[in-house]
Every structure is written in structure tokens, then in C-alpha cells.
Amino acid sequence: MLYSEERKNKIHAYIEKHKRASVQHLCDAFNVSESTIRRDLSELEQDHLLRRTHGGAIAIESVNFEPTVTEKADRFQMEKQLIATRAASYIQEGDTILIDAGTTTLPLIHEIKHFSSLTVVTNSVVHSELLKDSPQIEVVVPGGRLRHETQALVGPITDQTLSLLHVDKAFIGTNGIDLSDGLTTPNLIEASTKRTMISQSSEVIVLADHSKFEKVTFAKFGDIDDIHRFITDEQVDQAFVSEFHQRGVKLDIVLLQED
Amino acid sequence: MLYSEERKNKIHAYIEKHKRASVQHLCDAFNVSESTIRRDLSELEQDHLLRRTHGGAIAIESVNFEPTVTEKADRFQMEKQLIATRAASYIQEGDTILIDAGTTTLPLIHEIKHFSSLTVVTNSVVHSELLKDSPQIEVVVPGGRLRHETQALVGPITDQTLSLLHVDKAFIGTNGIDLSDGLTTPNLIEASTKRTMISQSSEVIVLADHSKFEKVTFAKFGDIDDIHRFITDEQVDQAFVSEFHQRGVKLDIVLLQED
DNA sequence: TTATTATTGACTGAATGTGATTGATTATGA
DNA sequence: TCATAATCAATCACATTCAGTCAATAATAA
Numbered sequence: 123m124l125y126s127e128e129r130k131n132k133i134h135a136y137i138e139k140h141k142r143a144s145v146q147h148l149c150d151a152f153n154v155s156e157s158t159i160r161r162d163l164s165e166l167e168q169d170h171l172l173r174r175t176h177g178g179a180i181a182i183e184s185v186n187f188e189p190t191v192t193e194k195a196d197r198f199q200m201e202k203q204l205i206a207t208r209a210a211s212y213i214q215e216g217d218t219i220l221i222d223a224g225t226t227t228l229p230l231i232h233e234i235k236h237f238s239s240l241t242v243v244t245n246s247v248v249h250s251e252l253l254k255d256s257p258q259i260e261v262v263v264p265g266g267r268l269r270h271e272t273q274a275l276v277g278p279i280t281d282q283t284l285s286l287l288h289v290d291k292a293f294i295g296t297n298g299i300d301l302s303d304g305l306t307t308p309n310l311i312e313a314s315t316k317r318t319m320i321s322q323s324s325e326v327i328v329l330a331d332h333s334k335f336e337k338v339t340f341a342k343f344g345d346i347d348d349i350h351r352f353i354t355d356e357q358v359d360q361a362f363v364s365e366f367h368q369r370g371v372k373l374d375i376v377l378l379q380e381d
Numbered sequence: 382m383l384y385s386e387e388r389k390n391k392i393h394a395y396i397e398k399h400k401r402a403s404v405q406h407l408c409d410a411f412n413v414s415e416s417t418i419r420r421d422l423s424e425l426e427q428d429h430l431l432r433r434t435h436g437g438a439i440a441i442e443s444v445n446f447e448p449t450v451t452e453k454a455d456r457f458q459m460e461k462q463l464i465a466t467r468a469a470s471y472i473q474e475g476d477t478i479l480i481d482a483g484t485t486t487l488p489l490i491h492e493i494k495h496f497s498s499l500t501v502v503t504n505s506v507v508h509s510e511l512l513k514d515s516p517q518i519e520v521v522v523p524g525g526r527l528r529h530e531t532q533a534l535v536g537p538i539t540d541q542t543l544s545l546l547h548v549d550k551a552f553i554g555t556n557g558i559d560l561s562d563g564l565t566t567p568n569l570i571e572a573s574t575k576r577t578m579i580s581q582s583s584e585v586i587v588l589a590d591h592s593k594f595e596k597v598t599f600a601k602f603g604d605i606d607d608i609h610r611f612i613t614d615e616q617v618d619q620a621f622v623s624e625f626h627q628r629g630v631k632l633d634i635v636l637l638q639e640d
Numbered sequence: 641t642t643a644t645t646a647t648t649g650a651c652t653g654a655a656t657g658t659g660a661t662t663g664a665t666t667a668t669g670a
Numbered sequence: 671t672c673a674t675a676a677t678c679a680a681t682c683a684c685a686t687t688c689a690g691t692c693a694a695t696a697a698t699a700a
Contacts, residue, residue, distance in 0.1 A: 125434035126657065128401065145677080155659045160678075176666060177677065250527060251510040257529040265524020265534070265542050268509060270516040275524070279545075283524050283538055385647070404687080414649045419688075435656060435687060644699070655688065665678065670671100 124152065130162050134171045137181050140232065144178035151236035201355040204376045205329050206230040208353050209293055212327060215239055217290050220319055221249055223274030224295035226329045228252075234259065243289055245275040245315060262287070269312065276311045281318045292323030296330050296344075298337035299352075301365050305344040306337075313341035325350045332356035346371060388413070389421050393430050396440050403437035458488075460614040463635045464588050465489040467612050468552055471586060474498055476549050479578055480508055482533030483554035485588045493518065502548055504534040504574060521546070528571065535570045540577045551582030555589050555603075557596035558611075560624050564603040565596075572600035584609045591615035605630060 124132070129152050136151075137143050148159045167174045172181060205226065210233035213219060219234075221227050223246030231252045234240060241260040244250050247268060253261045264287070266280030294316060298306040305328065307313050320326050320343070328349050335358060346369050353374040366373045388411055395410075396402050407418045426433045432441055461484065469492035472478060478493075480486050482505030490511045493499060500519040503509050506527060512520045523546070525539030553575060557565040564587065566572050579585050579602070587608050594617060605628050612633040625632045 125401065125436060125439060127432065127434045128439055156677085157660075158658060161657085164679095247506055247509040247513060247522065250506040251532075254506060254527065254529060254532045261527035261529075262538070263506065263522060263524045263527060263534050265522045265538065268513065268520035268522065270513060270520075273510075273513045275522055279521070279524070279542055283542065286538075415687085416649060416689095417647080420648090423689090642700080645697080647694105647696070649692105649694080651691085651693105653688100653690095655686105657686080658684085659682105660684105661682080662680085663678105664680095665676100667676075668674085670673085 126158075126162065129154070129158075130166055133159075133162055133179075134166055136236075137172050137179055142175075142178060142180045147178070147236055151238065153238060201331050202226055203229045205331065205353050205355055206233055208374055208376045209327060209329055210234060212291065212351070213237065213240070217241070218243070218288075220244070220289040220292040220294075220323055221246070222292070222294040222316065222319060223249065223272055226295040226331065227293055230293060230329075241289075243284075243287060245280055245284075245319075246273055247275065248273050266315070269309070271309075272312065274312060274315070276309075276315045280315050284315070284318045284322055287322055289323045291325045291327055292319050293327050293329060294319055296328055296334055298339045299328070299330055299334050300336055300338045301346065301361065303338045304342055304346055305348070306339040306342050308339045308341065310341045313343040316343040320344050320348050327351045327353065329353050332358070335359070335362070385417075385421070388417075389425055392418075392421055393425055396431050396438055400440045401437060406437070460590050461485050462488045464590065464612050464614055465492055467633055467635045468586060468588055469493060471550065471610070472496070472499070476500070477502070477547075479503070479546075479548040479551040479553075479582055480505070481551070481553040481575065481578060482508065482531055485554040485590065486552055489552060489588075500548075502543075502546060504539055504543075504578075505532055506534065507532050525574070528568065530568075531571065533571060533574070535568075535574045539574050543574070543577045543581055546581055548582045550584045550586060551578050552586050552588060553578055555587055555593055557598045558587070558589055558593050559595055559597045560605065560620060562597040563601055563605055564607070565598040565601050567598045567600065569600045572602040575602040579603050579607050586610045586612065588612050591617070594618070594621070 133148060145156055145159050149156055163172070163174055163179050166172050172179045202225065206229035209230055213234060215237060216239050218241040220243040221230055223244070228249065231249050234242065235256045238258050241262065242253065243262045243264065245264050245266060250261055250263050253259050264275065264280045264283035266275035267277040269276050296305045297308055307316060326349050330352070332355055346365065349371045351372040351374065352366060353376065355376050357375060363373060392407060404415055404418050408415055422431070422433055422438050425431050429441065431438045464485065465488035468489055472493060474496060475498050477500040479502040480489055482503065487508065490508050493501065494515050497517050500521065501512065502521045502523065504523050504525060509520050509522050512518050523534065523539045523542040525534035526536040528535050555564045556567055559565070566575060585608050589611070591614055605624065608630045610631040610633065611625060612635065614635050617634065622632060
């Protein structure tokens with residue numbers, strides 16, 4: 123159990139980093155009542171360390187500049203964020219999950235930090251480094267050779283270690299998804315690692331923004347049948363929808379709301 | 382029975398290390414009453430050595446602008462930098478080296494970036510993440526469980542993978558070096574990993590600033606005999622010098638020039 | 641020895657931190 | 671617009687922790 127000072131420090135740090143947080147989120151993260159979080163937030167607001175909103179709080183600095191400007195500037199990033207948020211909703215307290223390396227799965231890391239009990243396997247040095255300050259998350263790295271292009275750990279060491287592990291859910295990125303050629307990625311060794319990931323998970327959740335559709339790259343690492351759930355960000359072809367439905371792949375389309 | 386000054390020193394040291402402590406825990410640890418601990422804590426707070434909370438105390442945040450503190454930190458960092466620079470001088474183009482996790486070996490990462498051909502094995506997610514933009518450096522991560530306290534990957538996965546590898550030189554940090562108790566570290570699992578590192582390297586180079594001397598922590602991972610070269614930053618006891626010489630351990634002392 | 645001082649532990653009423661409750665307020669969407 | 675759900679501030683009750691007081695003990699000096 124944390125002291126209130128510690129909790130407030132962490133809340134402040136969290137909001138500085140993520141720019142915002144909801145009361146509910148913080149309740150779950152620190153396992154205290156709403157009353158406590160509200161008290162903390164109002165005290166932090168008194169100290170001008172954050173700004174209170176209905177339902178949560180936001181960082182002080184984000185009050186200063188127009189949020190819409192920067193948010194719109196990085197629409198691509200927002201799409202990946204949306205996909206990640208949806209993906210995170212399938213994670214439950216106590217789960218053992220696998221998170222593939224790559225930019226699509228990266229926002230997922232921020233979404234899982236407030237879980238109070240989670241085991242995360244990841245072959246990304248960036249992902250694991252971001253989790254180094256979340257001691258409640260058990261992080262396991264399968265090791266391997268660092269591919270500088272993708273910052274992923276790949277190769278025989280990775281595959282061999284992964285084959286000793288089993289996870290509840292695997293969140294996997296892909297460079298291409300195509301009805302006839304399945305899931306593909308440009309690198310042979312990386313494909314092998316992704317294949318191992320798929321085989322070691324009870325549930326396979328693939329994350330892919332719309333740019334990956336009907337794209338085929340060099341090395342195949344999986345079929346449509348291997349996927350249990352597919353999360354993307356834009357209305358996709360009817361052909362994909364019906365094929366996914368027919369093969370029992372659940373399809374999540376997270377639409378970016380225009381304003 | 383301890384004198385109050387001794388007890389306060391120990392309380393301060395404990396909180397510096399663990400960042401927090403409860404009154405209850407300190408009572409049990411020192412076998413004194415709550416009143417005594419509370420008195421100690423308020424005196425330590427008066428001296429700005431910790432921050433009091435309800436139920437205990439926490440370490441002073443690093444957001445401390447007291448000049449002496451930052452100066453000390455700078456100096457400490459400089460010493461580690463010097464040790465790292467000296468350590469890097471033993472690396473040759475084309476080498477396969479192992480770099481242990483920890484703050485002492487961290488500056489070494491910056492020193493090796495200019496090599497045009499190097500294979501680096503490291504069990505630190507921070508170290509490997511820093512090398513992600515140096516494509517000419519082949520980085521191999523042995524994987525394992527992330528210890529949040531030290532950002533090191535440790536455990537059976539790490540040990541098993543390491544035992545499949547062999548390196549020319551291993552740069553290893555330590556928490557304590559003592560003539561009779563050898564090399565020690567507070568964590569048993571970390572000790573096991575360090576032991577494996579030593580066994581898989583042709584040459585073992587230990588990096589330790591002066592604060593580690595004559596210090597013994599919980600778990601032993603090596604003897605003086607295991608070391609080939611020892612790099613430190615301050616004139617050490619004659620006892621160490623002669624013992625090292627006798628056992629064939631090369632000793633490098635990198636002195637910080639005062640200005 | 642005795643006197644003096646510092647340290648400690650026990651005690652007590654006060655203060656603090658927390659969760660639960662409730663009726664009021666605010667946001668959201670039909 | 672209104673209805674509904676979410677969120678809020680205010681309040682209470684309970685447990686924990688606190689500061690302050692005082693007597694007992696230990697260390698030190700006369």
C-alpha cells in the first residue's frame with residue numbers, strides 16, 4: 123500500500139506523461155476508492171500541479187496550447203492509439219500477454235501500465251524499456267538479436283525461448299494482410315519469430331491500420347485462420363468482412379471521429 | 382543495542398535505498414518503540430534527509446535543487462564516466478563483448494558507439510535500447526525477466542541463453558567488493574546471472590566506483606580470482622592492491638582531476 | 641556514591657487517511 | 671427539450687497514526 127504522498131507523486135507523474143487521466147483509471151491503478159482519488163486530485167490542483175476536469179484531470183501544460191492542433195497533426199498516430207486502446211480492452215487483470223515489436227503495438231504499452239497485475243512478454247527493447255518503471259507489471263523478454271530496422275529482438279534465440287512460454291493473448295502487428303496470401307512481413311527471420319508467437323498463444327489478436335490491407339510483403343507468417351481477432355481503423359472491403367466472418371475471425375473497426 | 386545516531390543513519394540509508402519505510406517496519410527492524418522511530422523520523426526530516434508521511438517516510442525526491450546534492454551527483458556521474466572511458470580502451474574492433482546491466486556500465490554504451498564492428502551482449506533493456514540507432518553494432522539480448530529495480534534481465538531464461546554464448550570480454554558491475562567475501566550483489570537471481578556471465582567470458586573486467594569497496598551485500602557471485610581486471614576511481618587500500626597483485630588481478634585506478 | 645542529563649517506552653486525546661453514503665451537479669444523447 | 675447516467679462535493683464513521691506528556695531507565699559527570 124502506498125502512502126498518500128507517494129500516490130500523489132505517481133498521479134502527478136502519470137498525468138505529466140499522459141497529459142490526462144480519469145478518476146476511474148486512477149482508482150483501478152492504485153486500488154483505492156474514488157473519494158481518495160478525488161481528494162488527491164483536488165490537492166494536486168491546489169498545488170497547481172494539474173488541472174481538474176469532470177471525470178478526471180489533465181496536465182497543466184496542455185491547457186496552454188490548442189490540443190486539436192497537435193492531435194490533428196498526427197492523425198496517423200491517433201489511429202494507432204485508437205487501435206491500441208481497443209486492443210487493451212481485451213486485456214484482463216492477471217492476464218499473461220505477448221506484445222509484438224513495432225510501432226502499431228507501441229501505444230498499447232501505455233494502455234497497460236495501470237493494470238495492477240499483468241505478465242507481459244515482448245521482443246521489443248523499446249517496449250520493455252518503457253515498462254521499466256511499472257513494477258507491478260512482470261516483464262519477460264525472450265531475448266535475441268536486435269534488428270535495428272524495427273528494434274525487435276529476433277532470431278533463433280528468440281524463437282527458442284518463446285517456444286518455452288505460453289500466453290493467453292498475443293497482440294501482433296503485421297506489414298501486410300491479404301485474403302489469399304495471409305499475413306506477411308518483409309523479413310524472413312522476423313516472420314519466423316511472429317510465427318512462433320502465434321503458435322504459443324491461446325488467442326491471437328492482430329493489430330493493423332488500414333494501410334496494411336491488400337498488401338503482400340516477402341515473408342508469410344500466418345493465415346487468416348490463425349487470427350482470432352483483427353483490429354483496424356477504417357471501414358474495410360466487404361470481401362474482408364465476409365471472409366473474416368466465414369472463418370470465424372472477429373473484426374473490430376475503430377473509427378476515428380471527425381470533428 | 383544501537384546508539385540513536387547509528388540508528389538514524391541506518392534509517393536514512395534504508396530509506397535512501399528503498400525509497401520508503403513504515404514506522405511499524407522500522408520498529409521491528411530496530412526493536413524499539415514507535416515513539417522512538419517517530420522521533421528519529423522527525424529529526425531526519427528536520428535535516429531534510431527524508432520526507433515524513435502518515436505511517437512512515439519516503440525518500441526526498443530527486444527534484445531537489447540543493448546545490449550540494451546535484452554537485453555530488455555530477456561528480457558521481459563523472460567518476461562513472463571515467464571508469465567507462467577506461468574500460469572502453471580495452472575494447473578492440475571486431476570484439477564480442479558482454480556488458481552487464483547497471484548504472485556503472487551505462488556510460489560504456491556511449492563509448493562503444495563509434496566502433497564500426499562490434500557484437501554486444503547485454504542483459505539491460507536500457508543499454509540495448511540506447512544501441513538501437515547504431516546499426517553497425519550487433520546487439521544480442523539474452524532475454525529473461527525484467528527486474529524493475531535495476532532494469533536488468535535476469536533469471537533462468539537469461540542464464541540458459543547466456544550459457545549458449547561466449548564472449549571475449551565481459552564488463553561487469555558489482556554492489557560490493559571485499560577481500561574475504563569477494564563480489565556480492567543484493568539479489569540472489571541477479572547474482573546467478575552475473576555468475577553465468579563470468580563463466581562465459583574469456584576475460585572478466587569488473588567496474589566499481591570507490592563506494593563499493595569493503596562492502597558486502599547478500600549474494601556472492603564471484604571471487605577475486607575470477608577477475609582479470611578491476612577498474613575503479615579512487616586510491617584503494619594497500620591491502621587490496623597487494624591482494625590483487627598477488628592473485629594476478631590487474632588494477633586500474635582512474636583518478637578524477639580536481640580543478 | 642549522588643546528581644544531572646539524555647534516551648526511551650507507555651499512554652492519551654487529537655489529527656489524519658480512507659471508504660461508504662447521499663443528494664446535488666454535470667455531461668450526454670434521444 | 672428532457673431523461674438518464676456519470677460524476678461530484680459534503681459528510682460520517684472507522685481505523686490508523688500522530689504529537690505531547692510523563693515516568694522509567696541508561697549514560698555521564700560531579
